[in-house]
Amino acid sequence: MAGTPLVALKADSQSLSKGKARRQLVTVLTGPFAAIGRAAISWTSNLGASAVFLFLAILKILRPKQIPKIIQQVYYIGAKSTMIILLVGLFTGMVMGLQSYRALVKVGAEGALGTLVALSLVRELGPVLTAIMIAARAGSAITAEIGIQRISEQIDALETMRIDPLRYL
Structure with missing residues (x-):
């Protein structure tokens, strides 16, 4: 278990300043959520680009x-x-x-x-x-x-x- 980020963070917390330890803890805890958020934003961006393309194509066709x-x-x-x-x-x-x-x-x-x-x-x-x-x-x-x-x-x-x-x- 010593290789997990939380255990390593706990072991290093004595040597780090309190603010730096807190930032590192927040980074470790929010990392998976940030990855999910980036994937969702990327998917939504691609969906939006496809919708804009479809809308423009329909506008160009109906002339x-x-x-x-x-x-x-x-x-x-x-x-x-x-x-x-x-x-x-x-x-x-x-x-x-x-x-x-x-x-x-x-x-x-x-x-x-x-x-x-x-x-x-x-x-x-x-x-x-x-x-x-x-x-x-x-x-x-x-x-x-x-x-x-x-x-x-x-x-x-x-x-x-x-x-x-x-x-x-």
């Missing part, structure tokens, strides 16, 4: 000149993703039908297979799979496009010409 570009992106992200969403839904429905049939045969309700698959796929899995596929396809495409622009220094060129990259992109 009248941007509406045709928004419609183009909605078409690209939404309508162009239809085929992959249908394929994922088809294969998920087939696997679900196969697995459900085995369970329904045991209770003698194999006639309810179509209803089970249709309702569960449309109500439960359909929206989830659609969201995952759209997010995956659109997210990877947008990330790749911005990454290529960053690597080819197009974003740096916009900043050099004093064009706001948030507004332009």
Whole structure:
């Protein structure tokens, strides 16, 4: 126990002045709280910077000149993703039908297979799979496009010409 800060502080307290010992005790006792406070401040600062970025991005997007570009992106992200969403839904429905049939045969309700698959796929899995596929396809495409622009220094060129990259992109 002699290696702990409090024991070492107690042993050294005779040689230190009373004020210095008190400051050292306060430092030892408040150290963990200070570390937690620094982490909380850092996290809050990052959250605030992200919120400001989101707010500025929304302000830049909602300009009248941007509406045709928004419609183009909605078409690209939404309508162009239809085929992959249908394929994922088809294969998920087939696997679900196969697995459900085995369970329904045991209770003698194999006639309810179509209803089970249709309702569960449309109500439960359909929206989830659609969201995952759209997010995956659109997210990877947008990330790749911005990454290529960053690597080819197009974003740096916009900043050099004093064009706001948030507004332009």
